[in-house]
Amino acid sequence: MKILFVSSEVYPYAKTGGLADVAGSLPLALKNLGHDVRIIMPAHKIIYAYGSEIKQTGRKVNIPVGDANKTGRLYEGKLDNQVPIYFVGNDEYFNRVKLYGEHGRDYADNAARFTFFNRAVLEACKALSFQPDIIHCNDWQTGLIPAYLKSLYRSAPFFSRTRTLFTIHNMGYQGNFNQHFLPQAHLPWSLYTPDGVEFYGKFSFLKSGLIFSDILTTVSQSYSKEIRTSEYGFSMDGVLRHRSKDLYGILNGADYSYWDPSTNPWIKKNYSPKNLQGKQECREDLVSRMKLKVKPETPVLCFISRLCHQKGVRLVMQGIQDIMKMGAAFVALGEGDSEYQEFFRQLPKRFPGRCASHIGYDESLAHKTFAGGDMLLIPSQYEPCGLTQLYGLKYGTVPIVRAVGGLQDTVQRFSSSSKKGTGFKFKGFKFNSFNHSIQRAINIYKKDETIWRQLVLNGMSRDYSWRRSARKYVGLYHKALRSTKPKPSPIRQLPARNLNQEFDLIEPDSLALAP
Numbered sequence: 001m002k003i004l005f006v007s008s009e010v011y012p013y014a015k016t017g018g019l020a021d022v023a024g025s026l027p028l029a030l031k032n033l034g035h036d037v038r039i040i041m042p043a044h045k046i047i048y049a050y051g052s053e054i055k056q057t058g059r060k061v062n063i064p065v066g067d068a069n070k071t072g073r074l075y076e077g078k079l080d081n082q083v084p085i086y087f088v089g090n091d092e093y094f095n096r097v098k099l100y101g102e103h104g105r106d107y108a109d110n111a112a113r114f115t116f117f118n119r120a121v122l123e124a125c126k127a128l129s130f131q132p133d134i135i136h137c138n139d140w141q142t143g144l145i146p147a148y149l150k151s152l153y154r155s156a157p158f159f160s161r162t163r164t165l166f167t168i169h170n171m172g173y174q175g176n177f178n179q180h181f182l183p184q185a186h187l188p189w190s191l192y193t194p195d196g197v198e199f200y201g202k203f204s205f206l207k208s209g210l211i212f213s214d215i216l217t218t219v220s221q222s223y224s225k226e227i228r229t230s231e232y233g234f235s236m237d238g239v240l241r242h243r244s245k246d247l248y249g250i251l252n253g254a255d256y257s258y259w260d261p262s263t264n265p266w267i268k269k270n271y272s273p274k275n276l277q278g279k280q281e282c283r284e285d286l287v288s289r290m291k292l293k294v295k296p297e298t299p300v301l302c303f304i305s306r307l308c309h310q311k312g313v314r315l316v317m318q319g320i321q322d323i324m325k326m327g328a329a330f331v332a333l334g335e336g337d338s339e340y341q342e343f344f345r346q347l348p349k350r351f352p353g354r355c356a357s358h359i360g361y362d363e364s365l366a367h368k369t370f371a372g373g374d375m376l377l378i379p380s381q382y383e384p385c386g387l388t389q390l391y392g393l394k395y396g397t398v399p400i401v402r403a404v405g406g407l408q409d410t411v412q413r414f415s416s417s418s419k420k421g422t423g424f425k426f427k428g429f430k431f432n433s434f435n436h437s438i439q440r441a442i443n444i445y446k447k448d449e450t451i452w453r454q455l456v457l458n459g460m461s462r463d464y465s466w467r468r469s470a471r472k473y474v475g476l477y478h479k480a481l482r483s484t485k486p487k488p489s490p491i492r493q494l495p496a497r498n499l500n501q502e503f504d505l506i507e508p509d510s511l512a513l514a515p
């Protein structure tokens with residue numbers, strides 16, 4: 001099967017979060033199953049910093065954006081020397097310091113940047129003579145591709161066999177823009193309806209992906225159910241309920257060729273379940289690197305996260321005093337909202353020798369922290385899949401998680417009587433519930449070394465590699481290829497929370513597709 005994997009970020013070329021990890025590893029797993037997989041992403045400025053060879057293809061595409069004609073130069077590299085990866089270059093749009101915005105603000109022209117990218121993906125297929133069976137789209141930054149295929153490119157013979165699968169990595173990021181951008185994207189106004197790309201008066205890239213893709217997936221079973229509810233659906237739950245029969249949950253995998261303490265070159269000493277001595281050395285290394293002053297029996301709690309509301313940062317902030325009282329040490333590695341950054345930046349001054357923080361993005365330090373920590377805090381408000389808990393498990397750093405989304409599906413509650421389970425879980429999004437779990441973990445850690453060791457080994461032996469999930473994607477690609485683009489029936493769009501919208505029952509018009 002010919003698969004084009006489209007993502008706005010791909011590790012190691014560019015990364016802001018878990019999407020990049022997925023885009024940098026799932027295509028390799030698909031290739032190992034024998035498929036012709038290629039990746040395409042924007043040529044962000046940062047991709048050149050990685051140091052792997054990026055060549056010109058000599059091909060370019062011309063894309064209309066509004067009245068202008070923008071050129072995309074196509075470059076190519078090889079992910080892990082195996083999977084071809086194409087980059088769409090346009091300096092005006094992508095030669096920037098960051099991927100989506102700076103100083104806490106999105107770039108004002110994100111609609112234009114990603115419209116350009118989406119259409120360039122389709123034109124690049126033609127320019128490179130790569131006729132995909134499946135275009136695998138990811139998140140709002142790729143959401144217009146399915147709409148283009150079902151409107152402007154609907155009769156294009158080149159794409160007559162092509163089907164789309166759209167993966168939702170996070171419903172909280174929707175790419176909603178002013179409706180006046182629709183003609184700039186050269187999409188017909190007939191798509192701007194509540195059963196098309198209109199979302200409470202905005203032109204929504206995410207909704208475009210949800211409506212027009214042949215198959216939808218999200219990154220865990222639990223999240224696939226949660227997003228159909230008003231609590232977690234970010235006002236798109238009606239759309240998702242409407243598309244229920246095409247929506248699947250497939251758990252993300254971890255790339256163990258990279259996230260493995262027995263081989264990772266960045267940590268002080270490699271270790272494995274058979275020999276945990278190295279983990280002790282990694283802990284000492286982290287303690288001295290972060291200038292902590294702790295006793296051997298002091299648990300080191302870590303928080304490695306984007307600093308935003310979703311990740312439960314407030315719970316950590318509220319809980320820090322109690323964590324200190326419980327006799328633990330704390331290390332934070334994060335980047336995000338400036339208010340949160342400031343809080344964590346000040347922590348070492350408030351609790352010298354007991355709290356440490358690094359504000360910024362540091363891949364190598366992330367590995368060192370996973371390896372050197374004893375416990376990993378993940379109190380997310382919602383968590384589509386979450387990768388850090390998978391890395392925590394593999395690195396023997398016991399996760400303390402909120403029982404939600406992928407965290408619920410991948411961490412099993414530890415019972416000290418049966419000695420089964422891999423971590424600690426709490427339900428309510430409240431700092432009391434979170435603190436209670438931390439206290440329980442610390443009690444076990446301090447009381448019984450043998451039981452703690454068993455808990456660590458339970459987690460390290462879990463296998464969340466990509467192979468099984470990659471097979472499930474292939475199953476869905478086949479299903480998509482069998483699909484014959486039925487006409488969608490009306491959608492019941494519920495009122496957007498906080499938008500004071502009237503209840504909106506959509507008239508049963510059929511979906512008008514142009515031309």
Ligand code: ADP
Binds near residue numbers: 021385
């Ligand atoms: P999300 O995609 O919502 O940010 P995930 O748990 O799926 O959350 O993935 C987070 C990824 O980003 C992990 O690879 C984690 O190690 C990494 N990460 C998060 N913050 C940092 C940071 N400040 N420095 C280095 N890596 C980070």
